[in-house]
Amino acid sequence: MSGRISVDEARELWLHASDDELMKLAQDARARWHEPNHATYMVMRIINYTNVCVAQCDYCAFYVLPNQEGGYVLSREDVFAKIDELLVVGGDLVGFNGGFNPRLPLDYYCDLFAAVRERYGDRVEFYALTIAEFVYLADHAKLTHAEAAARLRDAGVHWITGGGSEILTENFRARHAKWKYTVADYFEAQRAIVESGMRTTATMVIGFDETLDERLEHLQRTRDFQDELLAAGHEGLFSFLCWTYKPYGTEFAGVEISPQEYWRHIALSRIFLDNVKHVRTSVLTQNADAFRALDYGADDFDLPIEDEVTQKAGATIELDLDGLLAVPRSLGYTVEYRRAERPAALTA
Numbered sequence: 001m002s003g004r005i006s007v008d009e010a011r012e013l014w015l016h017a018s019d020d021e022l023m024k025l026a027q028d029a030r031a032r033w034h035e036p037n038h039a040t041y042m043v044m045r046i047i048n049y050t051n052v053c054v055a056q057c058d059y060c061a062f063y064v065l066p067n068q069e070g071g072y073v074l075s076r077e078d079v080f081a082k083i084d085e086l087l088v089v090g091g092d093l094v095g096f097n098g099g100f101n102p103r104l105p106l107d108y109y110c111d112l113f114a115a116v117r118e119r120y121g122d123r124v125e126f127y128a129l130t131i132a133e134f135v136y137l138a139d140h141a142k143l144t145h146a147e148a149a150a151r152l153r154d155a156g157v158h159w160i161t162g163g164g165s166e167i168l169t170e171n172f173r174a175r176h177a178k179w180k181y182t183v184a185d186y187f188e189a190q191r192a193i194v195e196s197g198m199r200t201t202a203t204m205v206i207g208f209d210e211t212l213d214e215r216l217e218h219l220q221r222t223r224d225f226q227d228e229l230l231a232a233g234h235e236g237l238f239s240f241l242c243w244t245y246k247p248y249g250t251e252f253a254g255v256e257i258s259p260q261e262y263w264r265h266i267a268l269s270r271i272f273l274d275n276v277k278h279v280r281t282s283v284l285t286q287n288a289d290a291f292r293a294l295d296y297g298a299d300d301f302d303l304p305i306e307d308e309v310t311q312k313a314g315a316t317i318e319l320d321l322d323g324l325l326a327v328p329r330s331l332g333y334t335v336e337y338r339r340a341e342r343p344a345a346l347t348a
């Protein structure tokens with residue numbers, strides 16, 4: 001198989017290709033960008049700055065409603081302490097991720113991110129928000145996406161990542177997360193983020209009740225969006241990260257998909273997304289099984305030391321980072337630490 005594959009061809013591959021066939025095609029696609037036996041990684045921490053949220057997604061075990069018991073907002077000192085701990089274990093990437101908290105105005109975020117940038121400079125990079133939070137914040141502040149993006153960029157933000165996407169079909173959003181955003185909003189916001197000079201990524205979560213066609217629609221939308229960004233001269237989506245739904249303690253519940261299904265999906269994503277350089281595998285939700293996805297086309301991964309959102313839904317985090325890194329090495333990969341890049345548009 002050569003050249004770009006269609007959605008119909010991707011469906012055929014998923015339904016009829018063996019694991020070995022998918023792996024071979026994904027390895028060929030990976031080799032267009034990366035050395036075959038080499039992978040990169042980061043040590044990072046998700047900082048869940050608030051668990052108060054009004055979106056009420058049925059697959060979420062993390063949130064509490066405003067005025068419900070157990071809601072919190074981290075203080076500046078709490079945030080700094082968590083970043084300091086990350087530096088001690090050798091990490092340098094923070095992902096801020098919280099709920100849609102109606103009591104936190106845009107200024108709260110701008111002040112927090114400016115304070116982090118001032119205190120840590122280039123020693124720490126941070127993914128300031130997910131697209132989902134960004135859409136909520138902009139709407140809440142009654143700003144356009146472009147205006148909100150400019151405010152955050154001017155506060156020192158370099159990255160707003162594609163988190164909160166789960167499955168990007170309007171039907172999935174209506175079934176599970178009808179107050180989160182629409183797919184049209186999601187991409188419109190992501191476009192504004194890119195046009196402001198910040199960088200972004202693509203993500204996906206599988207293992208709910210999504211159909212094969214919904215998975216393929218998500219991949220198609222991602223590839224089309226990347227085509228559009230690159231054609232306009234932007235740096236485009238840095239990476240595509242897929243992780244798996246953790247069903248414990250959620251209203252929707254369900255059962256986890258197998259590692260094999262995850263690996264196959266990583267392979268299909270690598271083959272289909274021929275315009276995205278980095279395909280990332282999720283140690284957060286797959287633990288040591290995540291590394292086998294390197295054979296299925298992934299080239300990069302995080303070693304997270306905290307993420308309350310997925311931990312509340314059943315994820316377990318391994319803190320023996322050397323022990324984790326021994327796994328890809330045992331599979332024949334050299335692994336190299338990667339620092340988050342600064343967007344070219346924001347480089348002085």
Ligand code: SF4
Pocket residue numbers: 053054055056057060061062063098099100132177180
């Ligand atoms: S997934 Fe995010 S937006 Fe949805 S309820 Fe949970 S915290 Fe809120």
